[in-house]
Amino acid sequence: MSFHNDSSSIASQRICFYGAGSMAEAIARGILSQELVPSKQISMINRSNKERQQELHLLYGVQTAMQGKTNEQYLQEADIIFLAMKPKDAVSALRELKPLLRPSQLIISVIAGLSIVGIQKLLGSDMAIVRTMPNTSSTIGLGVTGISYSDSVTEQQRFMTEMMFDSTGIYVVIEESMQDAITSITGSGPAYIYYMMEIMMKGAQKAGFTSEQAEQLVTQTVLGAATMVQQTKEQPAALRRKVSSPNGTTQAAIETMSAHGLEGALLAGIERCAERAAEIGRSIEEDI
Numbered sequence: 114m115s116f117h118n119d120s121s122s123i124a125s126q127r128i129c130f131y132g133a134g135s136m137a138e139a140i141a142r143g144i145l146s147q148e149l150v151p152s153k154q155i156s157m158i159n160r161s162n163k164e165r166q167q168e169l170h171l172l173y174g175v176q177t178a179m180q181g182k183t184n185e186q187y188l189q190e191a192d193i194i195f196l197a198m199k200p201k202d203a204v205s206a207l208r209e210l211k212p213l214l215r216p217s218q219l220i221i222s223v224i225a226g227l228s229i230v231g232i233q234k235l236l237g238s239d240m241a242i243v244r245t246m247p248n249t250s251s252t253i254g255l256g257v258t259g260i261s262y263s264d265s266v267t268e269q270q271r272f273m274t275e276m277m278f279d280s281t282g283i284y285v286v287i288e289e290s291m292q293d294a295i296t297s298i299t300g301s302g303p304a305y306i307y308y309m310m311e312i313m314m315k316g317a318q319k320a321g322f323t324s325e326q327a328e329q330l331v332t333q334t335v336l337g338a339a340t341m342v343q344q345t346k347e348q349p350a351a352l353r354r355k356v357s358s359p360n361g362t363t364q365a366a367i368e369t370m371s372a373h374g375l376e377g378a379l380l381a382g383i384e385r386c387a388e389r390a391a392e393i394g395r396s397i398e399e400d401i
């Protein structure tokens with residue numbers, strides 16, 4: 114196995130995922146699939162779940178507390194630390210992290226709502242902080258990540274951050290003020306599509322298809338539609354017009370969905386999502 118190796122190379126970095134849940138796993142998979150860093154340089158730590166640690170070690174060859182070192186040692190020796198616990202666990206986890214840190218370490222948070230200033234209050238104002246909002250499609254290299262940097266992040270640290278998120282899909286560097294907005298589109302967005310798929314599958318079953326058939330039909334329809342937008346570069350509205358014959362079946366369906374308030378429901382949901390991200394951020398701030 115060969116690893117990328119240039120002057121600003123990431124290949125020698127030790128990366129610790131503090132919080133070994135689904136988001137940490139998705140990003141680690143991307144990094145490993147692009148061979149950016151050897152698996153033995155990646156550690157994934159959680160509080161106590163030994164089965165999860167064993168699973169991650171067996172699946173990816175990453176280090177956990179079951180491979181000899183303590184969580185504290187992995188955090189201390191890491192060059193890059195991903196903060197990947199739930200927002201409710203963040204304040205206590207970051208308080209435990211603070212005494213272990215060195216100023217040269219890069220901190221990358223994926224925690225919804227938690228601001229760069231909030232992280233700096235908890236970890237020290239001199240730390241280099243990256244706030245990100247990835248999504249779970251990173252698991253298969255089709256993720257979207259919004260990235261915002263604190264002033265203290267160096268050029269090389271930016272380069273390494275972007276290499277890592279590039280390995281999980283696409284990324285966009287955004288003002289931190291846009292983080293809640295991107296959460297409402299791409300962070301939570303996969304769930305909106307899954308929700309729609311669940312409903313379409315219910316419809317398919319109601320119409321007489323088996324659950325297996327419903328899943329296959331709906332999945333291919335969604336995959337085909339997203340790929341059409343991507344490959345033809347046509348606007349969704351233009352593609353929709355091509356599906357909709359005048360006074361035909363699609364028009365009847367869309368008019369009915371619209372009359373039932375689908376557009377308003379989706380837009381209200383997106384706004385509420387961003388609002389919730391801000392609320393989560395404020396409630397973390399109150400605990401700091």
Ligand SMILES: NC(=O)C1=CN([C@@H]2O[C@H](COP(=O)(O)OP(=O)(O)OC[C@H]3O[C@@H](n4cnc5c(N)ncnc54)[C@H](O)[C@@H]3O)[C@@H](O)[C@H]2O)C=CC1
Nearest residue numbers: 132133134135136159160197198199200202206223224225
């Ligand atoms: N799941 C998603 O689609 C996305 C999640 N996020 C953010 O990612 C973060 C993690 O989310 P998930 O991976 O879904 O959660 P998860 O519940 O799957 O994983 C969280 C992990 O953190 C560990 N943990 C909690 N406190 C800890 C501590 N003090 N020390 C060590 N480990 C600790 C837990 O044991 C668990 O393994 C959240 O803050 C969420 O806002 C961001 C983008 C998308």
Ligand SMILES: O=C(O)[C@@H]1CCC=N1
Nearest residue numbers: 225248296300301302
């Ligand atoms: O639901 C959540 O809070 C997280 C953040 C974005 C996606 N999942």
